[in-house]
Amino acid sequence: MKILLASVMLKENCYVQLKFFPGFLRDMNKMNFETLLDESVRIHGHLCPGQVLGVKMSMLGLREIGIADPKGKDRKCIIVFVEMDRCATDAVQSVTGCSLGHRTMKFIDYGKMAATFVNLRTGKAVRVIAKEESRQKAKEYFPEAENKYAAQLEAYKIMPDKELFNVMDVDVKINPEDMPGRPLRRVKCNTCGEYVQDLREVYKDGKVLCRACAGSGYYTKLRMDIF
Ligand SMILES: [Zn+2]
Ligand SMILES: [Zn+2]
Numbered sequence: 001m002k003i004l005l006a007s008v009m010l011k012e013n014c015y016v017q018l019k020f021f022p023g024f025l026r027d028m029n030k031m032n033f034e035t036l037l038d039e040s041v042r043i044h045g046h047l048c049p050g051q052v053l054g055v056k057m058s059m060l061g062l063r064e065i066g067i068a069d070p071k072g073k074d075r076k077c078i079i080v081f082v083e084m085d086r087c088a089t090d091a092v093q094s095v096t097g098c099s100l101g102h103r104t105m106k107f108i109d110y111g112k113m114a115a116t117f118v119n120l121r122t123g124k125a126v127r128v129i130a131k132e133e134s135r136q137k138a139k140e141y142f143p144e145a146e147n148k149y150a151a152q153l154e155a156y157k158i159m160p161d162k163e164l165f166n167v168m169d170v171d172v173k174i175n176p177e178d179m180p181g182r183p184l185r186r187v188k189c190n191t192c193g194e195y196v197q198d199l200r201e202v203y204k205d206g207k208v209l210c211r212a213c214a215g216s217g218y219y220t221k222l223r224m225d226i227f
Pocket of ligand 1: 044046047048050051087088
């Protein structure tokens with residue numbers, strides 16, 4: 001059944017290739033939409049339009065940059081920039097295998113349903129953005145759906161990529177200190193004494209500071225030494 005699926009997806013003359021390159025066939029199967037959605041739902045905790053959109057967005061992005069096995073042999077060749085911290089972000093992580101912890105997922109806080117997929121081997125990068133009008137169009141696919149959410153959930157599964165997304169070729173510069181691998185530097189903040197790595201320190205008035213002590217902290221310290 002799986003062999004049949006893969007051979008349908010490809011042109012006739014690729015069938016011979018499939019037989020002789022089982023590795024390629026295996027990679028193609030890993031990229032099956034239903035399988036990827038199941039896995040994404042399991043990790044995310046529920047099925048939602050964001051999972052469907054995120055899985056499709058990732059499959060499209062990976063295909064465009066020529067990555068067939070993101071969690072296997074291609075795992076060191078990919079970085080994803082996500083522009084949203086929403087349901088779809090988990091799907092992108094699930095499909096691509098990219099994560100903050102691996103430094104292969106970069107969160108860019110734009111509040112947009114978009115992600116950029118970078119092939120580190122070739123430098124090719126595409127930015128995929130969900131079309132605003134697809135939200136409305138989903139209702140036309142399932143006018144009888146009980147609400148917008150239900151319509152989107154089902155429609156996104158069957159809507160063609162062209163209706164769901166815009167794709168643009170982009171150029172992305174990734175600094176050495178943002179790449180996976182060992183930290184390039186590790187310094188102590190002169191004010192709080194905490195350590196800062198990956199060149200995130202700030203130099204101010206002859207001092208080395210962490211960003212929080214330099215004035216751009218997201219927290220205000222209330223009490224020290226809780227234990
Ligand atoms: Zn969700
Ligand atoms: Zn500090």
